[in-house]
Amino acid sequence: MKIVEMRFHPIAIADPPIRSSYGLHAPYALRTIIELVSDDGVIGITETYGGDSQVAGLEALRSQIIGADPYRLTGFLSSLVEGVKPSGEVRNDRSQTFLVPGENPLDATTRTFAAIEVACLDLIGKSVGKPVCDLIGGRVRNEVPFSAYLFYKHPGGGGEGTDARSDEYGEVLTPDSLLREAKQMIDAYGFESIKLKAGVLHPDIEIESMKVLYRELGVKYPLRIDPNCAWSVDTSVRVGLELAKELSGEGYLEDPCASLEGMAEVRRRLDEAGVNTPLASNVAVTSFGDLPKSIPLRAVQVVLCDHHYWGGMRQVQHLAKVCQVFGMGLSMHSNSHLGVSLMAMAHVAAATPHLTYACDTHYPWSATSDEVCAGGRVPITNGCVKITDKPGLGVELDYDQLARGRERYARCPYRKRDDELEMRKHVDPTWKRILPRW
Amino acid sequence: MKIVEMRFHPIAIADPPIRSSYGLHAPYALRTIIELVSDDGVIGITETYGGDSQVAGLEALRSQIIGADPYRLTGFLSSLVEGVKPSGEVRNDRSQTFLVPGENPLDATTRTFAAIEVACLDLIGKSVGKPVCDLIGGRVRNEVPFSAYLFYKHPGGGGEGTDARSDEYGEVLTPDSLLREAKQMIDAYGFESIKLKAGVLHPDIEIESMKVLYRELGVKYPLRIDPNCAWSVDTSVRVGLELAKELSGEGYLEDPCASLEGMAEVRRRLDEAGVNTPLASNVAVTSFGDLPKSIPLRAVQVVLCDHHYWGGMRQVQHLAKVCQVFGMGLSMHSNSHLGVSLMAMAHVAAATPHLTYACDTHYPWSATSDEVCAGGRVPITNGCVKITDKPGLGVELDYDQLARGRERYARCPYRKRDDELEMRKHVDPTWKRILPRW
Numbered sequence: 001m002k003i004v005e006m007r008f009h010p011i012a013i014a015d016p017p018i019r020s021s022y023g024l025h026a027p028y029a030l031r032t033i034i035e036l037v038s039d040d041g042v043i044g045i046t047e048t049y050g051g052d053s054q055v056a057g058l059e060a061l062r063s064q065i066i067g068a069d070p071y072r073l074t075g076f077l078s079s080l081v082e083g084v085k086p087s088g089e090v091r092n093d094r095s096q097t098f099l100v101p102g103e104n105p106l107d108a109t110t111r112t113f114a115a116i117e118v119a120c121l122d123l124i125g126k127s128v129g130k131p132v133c134d135l136i137g138g139r140v141r142n143e144v145p146f147s148a149y150l151f152y153k154h155p156g157g158g159g160e161g162t163d164a165r166s167d168e169y170g171e172v173l174t175p176d177s178l179l180r181e182a183k184q185m186i187d188a189y190g191f192e193s194i195k196l197k198a199g200v201l202h203p204d205i206e207i208e209s210m211k212v213l214y215r216e217l218g219v220k221y222p223l224r225i226d227p228n229c230a231w232s233v234d235t236s237v238r239v240g241l242e243l244a245k246e247l248s249g250e251g252y253l254e255d256p257c258a259s260l261e262g263m264a265e266v267r268r269r270l271d272e273a274g275v276n277t278p279l280a281s282n283v284a285v286t287s288f289g290d291l292p293k294s295i296p297l298r299a300v301q302v303v304l305c306d307h308h309y310w311g312g313m314r315q316v317q318h319l320a321k322v323c324q325v326f327g328m329g330l331s332m333h334s335n336s337h338l339g340v341s342l343m344a345m346a347h348v349a350a351a352t353p354h355l356t357y358a359c360d361t362h363y364p365w366s367a368t369s370d371e372v373c374a375g376g377r378v379p380i381t382n383g384c385v386k387i388t389d390k391p392g393l394g395v396e397l398d399y400d401q402l403a404r405g406r407e408r409y410a411r412c413p414y415r416k417r418d419d420e421l422e423m424r425k426h427v428d429p430t431w432k433r434i435l436p437r438w
Numbered sequence: 439m440k441i442v443e444m445r446f447h448p449i450a451i452a453d454p455p456i457r458s459s460y461g462l463h464a465p466y467a468l469r470t471i472i473e474l475v476s477d478d479g480v481i482g483i484t485e486t487y488g489g490d491s492q493v494a495g496l497e498a499l500r501s502q503i504i505g506a507d508p509y510r511l512t513g514f515l516s517s518l519v520e521g522v523k524p525s526g527e528v529r530n531d532r533s534q535t536f537l538v539p540g541e542n543p544l545d546a547t548t549r550t551f552a553a554i555e556v557a558c559l560d561l562i563g564k565s566v567g568k569p570v571c572d573l574i575g576g577r578v579r580n581e582v583p584f585s586a587y588l589f590y591k592h593p594g595g596g597g598e599g600t601d602a603r604s605d606e607y608g609e610v611l612t613p614d615s616l617l618r619e620a621k622q623m624i625d626a627y628g629f630e631s632i633k634l635k636a637g638v639l640h641p642d643i644e645i646e647s648m649k650v651l652y653r654e655l656g657v658k659y660p661l662r663i664d665p666n667c668a669w670s671v672d673t674s675v676r677v678g679l680e681l682a683k684e685l686s687g688e689g690y691l692e693d694p695c696a697s698l699e700g701m702a703e704v705r706r707r708l709d710e711a712g713v714n715t716p717l718a719s720n721v722a723v724t725s726f727g728d729l730p731k732s733i734p735l736r737a738v739q740v741v742l743c744d745h746h747y748w749g750g751m752r753q754v755q756h757l758a759k760v761c762q763v764f765g766m767g768l769s770m771h772s773n774s775h776l777g778v779s780l781m782a783m784a785h786v787a788a789a790t791p792h793l794t795y796a797c798d799t800h801y802p803w804s805a806t807s808d809e810v811c812a813g814g815r816v817p818i819t820n821g822c823v824k825i826t827d828k829p830g831l832g833v834e835l836d837y838d839q840l841a842r843g844r845e846r847y848a849r850c851p852y853r854k855r856d857d858e859l860e861m862r863k864h865v866d867p868t869w870k871r872i873l874p875r876w
Contacts, residue, residue: 071576075571078791079791133513135573138509140513314575317756318759321757322756322759324520325730353517354520
């Protein structure tokens, strides 16, 4: 079996005006759908970050991909994910504190590799009639739990002009409207844990938001809060103490402040106060090179992996082992995405024994009108994505929908994510991302 | 595809009277060959440690194996390799200092899992016509380098009665005869690096042996020495200093003394003397649970993995990532084995980017007369095993040879390896393993 054709589909999908400490989501999120076609006509697909730089990174490998055996391509390209520096030379210049995921130049090669690996695995799975999770060690679970991912948001459903979506959740900028959003999302998807994207409103309001969720929904729903480094160490500790009860059980405090040293200081001070809420991260730790420094500092207790930028499914499985060995938990980070990414996340999660928390997903923030999976949206039932016996990732492309996504991309005026710019355009013309803000 | 039959073949192979700090190899080494047969008649094979306890461990899983899909069986049985304790609870009772590999009860479940995983991968590979290395991430090399593995030995070729083999290497108990053994083995296999199993003669003789090898063979052959913990910390440091030149380049000093603390002390004192010879180990570090303690102590700079007891090929790949991330090297440990194990070692090595040294192998100490691979011995050329496009592990069984191995097993009076007992029977009736001996 040889790969004879490679097709990239840069697409744009309507994205509601949701907020984070990075700023505001633009009306469109950019994604890339990739197809690898074999000489026997089987098509392997994947989805990754969007914009011109992603496509350029993939295009640069075209001559190595065409003609390759999908079973061997990942070995052939392995230098793309083998750039970890030994512990003596840990990179201290991690840029994910400042750049959103997908725009971190330190991840460029691992992002590219991941896209190719997943497409190859889907191609192999569809060729032999086996699900991807069963090609990479075998499933350890048939249902992969995801968490409700709550955002503060402005009115609007995302998209512009003919692409404009109806506003499913309305304006959410208070504790009470956040509770409404949570109930609505749980009703629709059955999630059994909840994460709040914080660092948007004053910490007192966000603390109150979490207390309302805890009080009104009860301990059945473990709570997580993620201000993306918006807080100082002092504020992080204050929030950790005030939410000790609300974040207990399966909860965690995610990236309250910037830097491994800051996180370690928060850990030390929470420990001193007898609060053992784990600190999670997809900012302080975003690559294997961060671990040798993070582990002895005890900066991070839960790593939020993401196969899209950690270098693919097998690298996530390696990471899971590192986490298990060093007593850390593992969960999964998400960005705006469609069903192909959701299924890839579910498949690697299914084949990763040491996955200790429900995964994040932005999937509820996308719409049926933008879904490129044949048959429509991937169901999330009781908060879980089901792993079936369908081959590969278990989804095929709807080419009409894909064409509409490409048209939206053509209409969309930008080629990379810039949440700060969007804040200035739509909310506050003087807005800057300041760390720490509080 | 379902597994409909599982066959175990306990076999004995003639093993020469080679020495180590554990004692003396008995006239037979015990191995187990495993076959998993699918409903479409494809047969997946593997080779593992021998004796009744190995077979019992596998037999206990029969009801879970029969009827299973080989793509899913490893996921289903993953609890066998997921027993790593978090870093706070590292096991300090590692018994490999005292028990030979294959007889360490702490490895029992990972040994069993590894055998099943490799047999499943061979079955899958043979089913889809792909080599095992290309099922687990894809080869990063087509030739896997192995090291000459020199032993001091008594006269005799191994086996007894009609199984007795001719003595290929004669008595080797002096520096000069060791040089002869090295030249003979290099002539036959083209090895480009050399390891000496030491801890057998007085350290001064072993130092002299290494100096003779270095002087007579030249720096083309990186040298390693492994006394299996026979030395005190003081002796370890003395040998490390006296062999600083001989072990430089791609050389290492393996398990000079017992315990992580002992190894760390040797490291510290060699560093102080400006000698950076890496310390390698397959005794102080034999499982993931040893790493959280070993790494901050800097006890081990090169981990010698072994898919047979680390839990299989994918666990070795995880280990390689840990080593890469924490700035450690990776090589491969060996025990007396036949061609099926050699091919499994070669396939996982081929698909492991961070393999930084030539692997160990006992293969030259086995004989054509005992080989169970169809077509005879696996060739080692220029010190390398070639990875071809043959499906699975690239070897099939010779059932006549297998039957002879079973007959030898039936004739063989013991069911586990006991090198100390052999020393008392054949060399010194009062011999005991004493650590440190020197």
